Amino acid sequence: MTNKFDVLGIGNAIVDILINVEDDFLSDHEIPRGSMQLVDDETSSMLYSKLGAAIECSGGSAANTIAGLASLGSNVAYIGKIKDDQMGRVFDHDINSLGISFNTEKDMSGVPTARCLVMVSPDAERTMCTYLGACVNLMEKDIDPEVVASAAITYMEGYLWDPEHAKAAFRKAMTLAHNAGRKTSLSLSDSFCVGRYKKEFLHLAEHEIDILFANEEELLMLYDTRDITEAVKAVQQHCEVAAITRGAKGCTIVSADEIIDINGYHISNLVDTTGAGDLFAAGFLHGYSQSLDLRTCGRIGNLAASEVITHMGARPDVDLKQYLATNL
Amino acid sequence: MTNKFDVLGIGNAIVDILINVEDDFLSDHEIPRGSMQLVDDETSSMLYSKLGAAIECSGGSAANTIAGLASLGSNVAYIGKIKDDQMGRVFDHDINSLGISFNTEKDMSGVPTARCLVMVSPDAERTMCTYLGACVNLMEKDIDPEVVASAAITYMEGYLWDPEHAKAAFRKAMTLAHNAGRKTSLSLSDSFCVGRYKKEFLHLAEHEIDILFANEEELLMLYDTRDITEAVKAVQQHCEVAAITRGAKGCTIVSADEIIDINGYHISNLVDTTGAGDLFAAGFLHGYSQSLDLRTCGRIGNLAASEVITHMGARPDVDLKQYLATNL
Numbered sequence: 069m070t071n072k073f074d075v076l077g078i079g080n081a082i083v084d085i086l087i088n089v090e091d092d093f094l095s096d097h098e099i100p101r102g103s104m105q106l107v108d109d110e111t112s113s114m115l116y117s118k119l120g121a122a123i124e125c126s127g128g129s130a131a132n133t134i135a136g137l138a139s140l141g142s143n144v145a146y147i148g149k150i151k152d153d154q155m156g157r158v159f160d161h162d163i164n165s166l167g168i169s170f171n172t173e174k175d176m177s178g179v180p181t182a183r184c185l186v187m188v189s190p191d192a193e194r195t196m197c198t199y200l201g202a203c204v205n206l207m208e209k210d211i212d213p214e215v216v217a218s219a220a221i222t223y224m225e226g227y228l229w230d231p232e233h234a235k236a237a238f239r240k241a242m243t244l245a246h247n248a249g250r251k252t253s254l255s256l257s258d259s260f261c262v263g264r265y266k267k268e269f270l271h272l273a274e275h276e277i278d279i280l281f282a283n284e285e286e287l288l289m290l291y292d293t294r295d296i297t298e299a300v301k302a303v304q305q306h307c308e309v310a311a312i313t314r315g316a317k318g319c320t321i322v323s324a325d326e327i328i329d330i331n332g333y334h335i336s337n338l339v340d341t342t343g344a345g346d347l348f349a350a351g352f353l354h355g356y357s358q359s360l361d362l363r364t365c366g367r368i369g370n371l372a373a374s375e376v377i378t379h380m381g382a383r384p385d386v387d388l389k390q391y392l393a394t395n396l
Numbered sequence: 397m398t399n400k401f402d403v404l405g406i407g408n409a410i411v412d413i414l415i416n417v418e419d420d421f422l423s424d425h426e427i428p429r430g431s432m433q434l435v436d437d438e439t440s441s442m443l444y445s446k447l448g449a450a451i452e453c454s455g456g457s458a459a460n461t462i463a464g465l466a467s468l469g470s471n472v473a474y475i476g477k478i479k480d481d482q483m484g485r486v487f488d489h490d491i492n493s494l495g496i497s498f499n500t501e502k503d504m505s506g507v508p509t510a511r512c513l514v515m516v517s518p519d520a521e522r523t524m525c526t527y528l529g530a531c532v533n534l535m536e537k538d539i540d541p542e543v544v545a546s547a548a549i550t551y552m553e554g555y556l557w558d559p560e561h562a563k564a565a566f567r568k569a570m571t572l573a574h575n576a577g578r579k580t581s582l583s584l585s586d587s588f589c590v591g592r593y594k595k596e597f598l599h600l601a602e603h604e605i606d607i608l609f610a611n612e613e614e615l616l617m618l619y620d621t622r623d624i625t626e627a628v629k630a631v632q633q634h635c636e637v638a639a640i641t642r643g644a645k646g647c648t649i650v651s652a653d654e655i656i657d658i659n660g661y662h663i664s665n666l667v668d669t670t671g672a673g674d675l676f677a678a679g680f681l682h683g684y685s686q687s688l689d690l691r692t693c694g695r696i697g698n699l700a701a702s703e704v705i706t707h708m709g710a711r712p713d714v715d716l717k718q719y720l721a722t723n724l
Contacts, residue, residue, distance in 0.1 A: 116489060117489070117492075119493065120493045120494075121453075121454065121463070121489075121490040121493050121494060121711065122453070122486075122489070122490065122493075123451050123452065123453040123709065124451065124452040124453065124486060125449075125450070125451040125452065126449065135449070153482060154481060154482040154483050154508070155482050158450070158452060161444060161445070161449075161450070162449040162450065164445075165447065165448045165449050165450075166448075166449060180482070381451065383449065
């Protein structure tokens with residue numbers, strides 16, 4: 069069977085509001101530094117009103133990964149829920165401008181398109197407060213069986229377990245993908261998110277997910293251990309491949325018969341770590357869907373991640389295809 | 397009389413949509429490179445749909461100047477018309493977050509908040525297509541006499557002559573300022589804009605404006621000459637002070653008894669020239685409202701302009717007060 073798409077991404081469709089912040093602001097508001105926290109419309113507005121001037125751009129974890137894949141030259145599709153409002157049209161434009169297939173029905177009324185306050189600390193760490201807005205309306209019916217069946221890999225973010233109905237959509241997509249002989253992939257998203265859904269994520273890792281993305285904290289949280297060697301051994305028995313990101317140190321790729329450590333790229337101008345994990349996944353999946361060896365997949369992941377952290381925002385500022393050709 | 401505000405700015409309140417573009421796109425659509433062109437909603441949407449992924453941030457020429465003044469530590473106010481929609485709330489938040497007094501009544505219905513497609517060429521030149529939206533509803537009644545009377549300088553953009561009713565607001569503000577013994581200031585905005593309103597702008601320069609801002613092209617257009625020396629002599633007889641920006645070469649400050657050339661700051665990382673003129677005006681007015689000598693005013697203008705062109709967007713990325721202390 070031919071693949072119409074290399075990767076289909078499913079996630080919370082979000083517009084980011086990027087704001088520089090001092091760490092005091094986070095501690096004063098009891099927001100854990102480096103985390104993603106869910107907030108309601110009121111809290112989001114309250115925090116926003118206290119924060120400085122911002123820039124707005126499209127975000128959403130899986131959407132960032134799909135944008136990265138498009139920039140690398142992969143054929144990609146995306147499923148996520150926006151409202152037909154000004155921010156929704158920003159999201160829609162940016163996805164479409166990259167040649168990404170995006171046909172999820174838009175909400176015409178109800179709550180607004182989701183927004184995320186991305187607060188960037190002086191050391192480039194980002195802390196996020198997300199108001200899910202229209203994302204709560206992503207349903208099973210939004211999963212187009214034809215699109216899932218025609219994508220070599222269906223990639224989903226752990227954050228999808230936050231809106232009430234999206235996990236049904238997630239499960240439907242996973243079943244459709246496997247029934248069509250395709251691969252499934254999950255990003256654990258955030259250690260707090262893993263904490264919220266540990267039992268379910270563990271079940272997914274053990275039985276349903278072929279390619280798992282996690283950072284060290286998330287993996288430790290998943291396997292309820294402080295010993296990374298133990299966590300790596302556990303995931304090795306569960307998933308076909310696990311790609312574990314380790315910040316500036318790079319990544320570790322785990323398969324049934326290999327554990328490969330790959331150094332990160334050195335960068336001199338760290339600005340904003342938003343999107344590092346998302347773009348790592350983009351680079352890795354770009355290589356993986358072309359059947360490149362795992363070390364090369366990991367190196368492409370590291371390289372894509374190293375670009376996105378040199379500027380504000382979670383999507384590449386350059387043509388990643390060219391960037392890869394020059395820098396890999 | 398004490399000043400509540402150092403500077404009041406009046407202008408078109410706009411959210412910028414910043415997009416990298418190849419020059420071919422501009423020529424294919426017959427858009428003059430480096431210009432500001434007015435477009436309707438339909439044309440704006442058509443161009444946007446053909447352009448790549450963007451970032452959104454607050455703009456508007458006079459608003460950028462006022463934002464720069466706030467960042468420099470001046471006490472400032474702003475008058476401009478937005479709609480109470482998502483983009484309007486972005487503009488409102490960013491202005492308020494800088495401590496700028498902004499109380500213009502918002503439109504609750506009708507056309508959306510103005511937006512400007514800012515297309516940035518590979519050499520950092522910016523070309524703008526503006527849909528004026530709610531700006532057409534700025535009226536005389538929006539000019540608060542108390543605010544004008546309590547501002548040492550009322551600064552207005554030439555672009556205000558584009559929306560139908562705003563010039564009445566402009567004239568009202570000018571009269572109120574002079575009646576209160578205050579100074580008036582005008583930026584000529586854009587050579588095409590000067591072309592549209594040459595006769596009226598000439599009358600303003602001759603009789604109404606104390607402090608004039610222009611680049612060389614705009615000044616030549618105003619005085620209908622290709623000889624800059626001639627244009628400088630003309631403006632010297634009309635305005636108390638004229639500040640003429642000359643791109644990378646810096647600026648020339650013209651008063652009744654002086655013509656001062658001031659070199660620009662050398663920068664190594666030119667990214668986007670959007671806001672250069674606006675931030676020059678901010679720096680100059682910051683010095684002028686503190687009665688600093690004209691050379692220092694020009695140097696502060698050059699410095700503020702040199703910061704804004706090292707990154708995308710028309711507002712400073714750093715605290716300009718600190719930046720000034722370190723770099724002037």
